[in-house]
């Protein structure tokens with residue numbers, strides 16, 4: 001893993017680890033050795049641009065990805081719930097926010113990755129808020145579902161956690 005962090009920019013790289021894959025039992029959707037790279041940079045008007053680069057995933061497939069609050073660990077659950085700029089007051093540790101008023105791509109960080117015939121893909125989003133010191137997402141999680149649900153009670157969900165990349169603190 002290689003991390004470098006020029007001013008105003010966060011760069012992170014991760015290779016999908018077999019250990020995490022076995023634990024998640026999602027090797028079928030995130031092949032061992034797949035490579036993820038993330039970039040966080042300042043957008044216009046105080047926003048933030050988050051980009052995800054993937055190599056070696058399954059070909060011609062969508063993957064929903066989001067920013068989560070904790071760094072990656074041996075299990076998918078270790079990354080915790082989604083990062084929210086304005087936290088949902090109804091969210092609980094055993095019941096993360098699924099209210100579309102909070103679980104939406106303006107208050108969370110959602111990326112729609114789509115791979116090409118080689119399993120490579122690029123996704124980018126710009127959110128209307130800044131990542132502040134001590135209050136920024138610590139990982140991007142690539143999910144097994146191709147898109148993120150937006151319906152009440154399911155908003156923000158995208159199936160199992162297939163792969164994860166830790167972001168350095170901003």
Ligand SMILES: [Cu+2]
Nearest residue numbers: 065066082141
């Ligand atoms: Cu997620």
